[in-house]
Amino acid sequence: MSRAREQEFRLAAERGDTPLLPGERVWGFWGYAYANSALAVATWVFLIGGATALFVGPLQGIAAIIIGNIIGVVLAASSTCLPCGKYGVEQFTFLRSMFGVNGSRLVYILSVVILTMGWLAVLGLMCGRALDNLETLVQHSEPDAGDWLVTAGALLAIVLAALVAMRGPDMIRRLSAVIAPSLILIMLALMYFISRRYSFGELLAMPPLQPPFENPHVNFMIAVEINIAAGFSWWPYIGNLSRLCSNQRTAFWPNLVGIFGAASLGESVSLFAATTLGSSDPTAWMRLAGGMTFGVIALSFLALANLTGMVNILYTAVIGLRQLAGERLRSLGWGVLIGLFCIIPVVIVLLAPGIYDGFFIFLVWTSALNSALAGIGIADYFFLRKQRLNLRHLYAEQSGSPLRFCKGFNPIALLALVAGFAIYVVVFNPQTLAHTDFFTFATASLPSCLLAGLVHYGLTRLLATRLGWGGYPKGNESTIEAAGLRVQD
């Protein structure tokens, strides 16, 4: 095999076509911790911290941020980083082991495509709001959320994000390298301005912005749920990052530094900013916190940071879509695919701009899905397969693989997903915030994760082994034999 060909196959492995070998992986502990922190400290931490401030004051808010994020991150990382970090497989290729080839495509569309489209609209609108606040600052006028400038700015941001994504990863890397440090500087500046006005005791005693219920414990649990949703929202992305880590431990622990630790710090700063400045909208804080000069610089950076985040998620989602799509979609030009992907975010910006102010509703809806997916992942990988995968099944032709299930879909995993989603909405409705008493001590994500896992485990034990689906071990059969893991001569 020629050297050029070896390089080509190595690149294909990096993109997810084949498993990455341990020696090919690029990140050690600190490398992944930095990348993970840079991913976490993006403009979404401002939004999540601001949303938390609607329900609780800073003291309860910090508790909600810590509790929610640790639960969400640990469950999301356990179900994705541990298997992907062990075997170096692409996350949605790994998901074939529980959902089937077509099932994993469906999960991709539900969890990545829809999530990314929503985020593109939210971040685009945040760009629009940043421009509107800039205009307000410069012209000393009143901000107007319904202004044409917000819509035009959002549409412009989506178009720019699409154009940059079409240029490829080099431009994205260059933009990303400056954004995380800039946002940290903005956060430090925000804390400086806040601490000049209030003592720490006064800060902690601030009231919430708009608590929807009289019972403060219910408001606190909703804040916890929003932050669990924030932790779970990494589920579609972190598996593919962790496969680049040198081993399983390196693929797991840095998540607690980045998407838990750094994100929690960023959200806490945002929480202080929201409660002291009286708004959950981050673009308003930049205008109000430190005067004209700081406002102009911070709002400009905020718009640029949003644009970078949009490019990142757009590029990643479309790469994955091509990976999983059939030949027809793959034959479309890269630019055409990016353009088509942006149509729905544009429609959301035009028809439902309220998604920005009700951002936490969108976030919590995604948790109804992600928590169930994490539960199924944990049940399948840890309890049914005992942490052993047969990679040959994952990469085999569908017709000859036990992972073909039923026409490429595993009905058991899909049923478990529906069950998890349904119990979530019954326990806590993200749209109306209606909840049962059970929610006030158990949250909605945890029951959803648990029920989805139990349904998947129970029905798989009961039916899948009899039907020959999935290559699961039967009874006392050792997992290594069931998975067919014997080195061939």
Added chain:
Amino acid sequence: MNSQVDTERAQDLERRLRAYEELEGRAHWPGALKATDVIALAVLTLVMVVGAYVLGGQP
């Protein structure tokens, strides 16, 4: 399988799959999460959840 590239691609995949099968056959998988990691994670999570609730979660 209709070209030299396809054959070489299949060989590359085979090489990768065998590497993992060999690792699976060993008693020790380098860098795998151990029982101590799991215990440490459980304790950390519990301390975070209970500690945060006791210190700031109660109204």
